Amino acid sequence: MQYVCALLRTARRLCGNRESAEDLVQETMLRAWKAFDQYQEQTNCKAWLFTILMNLWNEHHRKPWVRHEAAVQDDFEPDQQAVASNSDDRVFIHEVLACIDRLTEDQRAVLLLSVVEGLALREIAEILQVPIGTVMSRLGRARAALREYLRPSPGALAGARERKLCDAVKPKGY
Amino acid sequence: MRCREAEGLLAPQISESLDAATQRDLALHLDTCAACRARLQQEYELDRLVVAAVTQEAPATDDLVARIEHAIDGSRRRQPLFFLQRRWPAFAGAAVVVLLAALAISRFTAASSMHLLCQDAADDHRTEVVLHEPRHWHTNSSDIADLVRRTVPGTQVPQTVAGLSLQKARICGLLQATALHLVYGNGSQQVSVFFMLQRELPSDSLPSQAAANRLHEETDSGIAVASFAQDGMGVVVVGGPEIAPHVADQLALSL
Numbered sequence: 001m002q003y004v005c006a007l008l009r010t011a012r013r014l015c016g017n018r019e020s021a022e023d024l025v026q027e028t029m030l031r032a033w034k035a036f037d038q039y040q041e042q043t044n045c046k047a048w049l050f051t052i053l054m055n056l057w058n059e060h061h062r063k064p065w066v067r068h069e070a071a072v073q074d075d076f077e078p079d080q081q082a083v084a085s086n087s088d089d090r091v092f093i094h095e096v097l098a099c100i101d102r103l104t105e106d107q108r109a110v111l112l113l114s115v116v117e118g119l120a121l122r123e124i125a126e127i128l129q130v131p132i133g134t135v136m137s138r139l140g141r142a143r144a145a146l147r148e149y150l151r152p153s154p155g156a157l158a159g160a161r162e163r164k165l166c167d168a169v170k171p172k173g174y
Numbered sequence: 175m176r177c178r179e180a181e182g183l184l185a186p187q188i189s190e191s192l193d194a195a196t197q198r199d200l201a202l203h204l205d206t207c208a209a210c211r212a213r214l215q216q217e218y219e220l221d222r223l224v225v226a227a228v229t230q231e232a233p234a235t236d237d238l239v240a241r242i243e244h245a246i247d248g249s250r251r252r253q254p255l256f257f258l259q260r261r262w263p264a265f266a267g268a269a270v271v272v273l274l275a276a277l278a279i280s281r282f283t284a285a286s287s288m289h290l291l292c293q294d295a296a297d298d299h300r301t302e303v304v305l306h307e308p309r310h311w312h313t314n315s316s317d318i319a320d321l322v323r324r325t326v327p328g329t330q331v332p333q334t335v336a337g338l339s340l341q342k343a344r345i346c347g348l349l350q351a352t353a354l355h356l357v358y359g360n361g362s363q364q365v366s367v368f369f370m371l372q373r374e375l376p377s378d379s380l381p382s383q384a385a386a387n388r389l390h391e392e393t394d395s396g397i398a399v400a401s402f403a404q405d406g407m408g409v410v411v412v413g414g415p416e417i418a419p420h421v422a423d424q425l426a427l428s429l
Contacts, residue, residue, distance in 0.1 A: 029246070111224065115189075115224050121189055136185060139189075143217065146224070
């Protein structure tokens with residue numbers, strides 16, 4: 001169950017709401033359990049789980065776990081163990097998440113798998129079943145788009161407010 | 175290395191996906207290019223921002239983990255069923271193939287047994303009756319009755335059938351069974367009738383008379399073969415196609 005948290009935060013950004021994300025993660029874990037004999041030892045278990053999750057997502061993402069286009073919804077629940085220190089930071093987190101959600105699904109998936117989950121580009125290429133060059137180009141476009149979306153924010157990127165936010169939050173699983 | 179080339183390597187550098195040689199070249203470029211260093215720094219900061227925002231969301235709750243464990247427990251209890259459900263097309267396909275194969279083998283075996291029996295009887299009739307190859311025949315009625323007792327005890331062999339009279343008899347073998355070979359005839363035609371115990375024959379080598387499924391078969395030489403089984407008795411009639419089926423029909427009624 002150590003990867004449930006990682007699966008859930010990615011599923012959350014893919015599905016757009018918590019309930020669908022939890023369903024997706026539950027189905028992922030159940031399928032992984034049933035297909036565990038197919039898991040090859042000495043390989044990255046986390047990447048294997050994300051492969052299952054992305055396959056399920058691709059199979060069903062317009063059916064059971066329909067993405068709600070309202071990018072960031074009211075069910076935002078900050079991690080109590082790493083909560084941003086004040087309401088301004090929470091608002092800014094909300095804005096960043098909204099920007100991530102504005103990315104295309106392909107860009108968002110690559111960004112999450114690479115930046116948040118720390119998977120290698122080669123592993124992401126295998127998970128998404130695309131050439132590694134495609135992963136790199138999607139990641140590049142995702143970064144460029146994200147920079148563009150965040151530019152209007154006061155003190156974007158290297159500003160003191162963001163540094164404060166980043167310092168206040170201890171990233172998990174990174 | 176030019177800035178444009180270095181720019182494309184920044185993301186792989188952050189995700190540590192560069193090979194050693196490229197990483198070394200990029201490091202050399204970054205040592206001398208402040209703009210690319212700043213760009214790389216921006217990339218790192220952007221990543222930290224993304225990580226910070228995404229990881230702020232609630233992690234997996236105990237409820238979700240409990241749900242997953244419950245689902246796995248349920249699946250474990252239903253594992254054989256799930257196993258079948260997940261692979262039911264394969265199982266169904268395999269079952270159909272096995273059934274079809276068994277059916278085909280069964281039908282082929284049955285058909286082969288019937289064919290062999292009929293062919294064997296037809297060969298005997300052709301060589302022993304039509305071609306008159308020398309055999310030791312019994313013509314005396316008491317001898318014939320003795321042969322009947324020895325081969326198919328309790329059977330009332332008719333003296334005439336379909337206008338043909340019993341002429342002679344001998345014991346022979348059809349497949350692995352001991353058979354009583356009777357020859358009925360008149361002045362112009364002869365018919366061979368073989369009696370044998372059904373239990374000595376391979377199963378399904380005879381059609382059921384009760385099912386009115388008498389087998390009639392034409393051999394290459396124009397000889398007709400009719401066969402049936404009744405009360406544990408196997409009967410094969412061989413003769414001209416215009417007479418053999420009638421003999422078989424009458425025997426089925428009289429036995």
